[in-house]
Amino acid sequence: MDIIRSRRSIRRFLPDEVKQEDIEGILEAAMFAPSAGNQRPWEFIVVKNETRREQMSKAGPYSRPAAKAPVVILICGDSSRETHKNYWPVDCSAATENMLLEATARNLGSVWLGVYPRQERMEYLSHLFQLPEHIHPFAMVCIGYANEKPAARGFYDPSRVSWEEFGKKKA
């Protein structure tokens, strides 16, 4: 799939607004992710407000792009919806990856800013958004039109693949 291979982490954005229809398409893609027992333990907060994004950009040492992206979506896990306990971070990861791919397919740049499992970042964002106890900040996805063209960083590495037995290389 070309989209998987052409996705890049974009940290510089043009000021152009992101269409509402694209935002909703990206959220829809997230909600098409698989989840443990189809528990769908996710919540999304869409933020365009500049002051708020500036605050979000202080969540951690790599969160700066949130200040400049026209849209930042905070993905949270809702542990109260879990039928399969402690799978919410895994489920939210799959949803987040779908968001990046959907953004790419819509010609938008995006970057995944890690929050979970860093406790201090989670607490900072919980406090900022006054989240209830069962809502856990997982990641921030910055979205906008790209203002940079970073080189590809993904590649097939045969040394990471074993065949039948661990450590048995080559097909």
Added chain:
Amino acid sequence: MDIIRSRRSIRRFLPDEVKQEDIEGILEAAMFAPSAGNQRPWEFIVVKNETRREQMSKAGPYSRPAAKAPVVILICGDSSRETHKNYWPVDCSAATENMLLEATARNLGSVWLGVYPRQERMEYLSHLFQLPEHIHPFAMVCIGYANEKPAARGFYDPSRVSWEEFGKKKA
């Protein structure tokens, strides 16, 4: 993206063999996933052997499809490669989601069988494959031509989306 929306969890497979080129394409897609600081903390074990798949299918209560799928890929995290500690499960989740999407794009069915964070499943698979301490079983992906057509389960749920503030609904 149509692929994101047409993906289904497939648990019944035709006996037809999966092409080597498709297996490698799926692994390549996994390795195009983003990871924390691009640490790429993953290892993959491709299993076709029936006896071994039968053993894998006993890893947990939902692992049965591994016995019947022509190919099962065990995704593992390698904590020794981490520059961003404890992100390997998040990174492996994104890689696993890419595998399901790439399989879908290649007209193959697939299902994600959860292993991490269930300690007993991880230990069972670690023992089965005699993995070193730093290699952690994360998930099994079953791959093959689908022998069922389950209905779509993903959908856009506006009740899970807040705008600017948590709990503030509607755009």
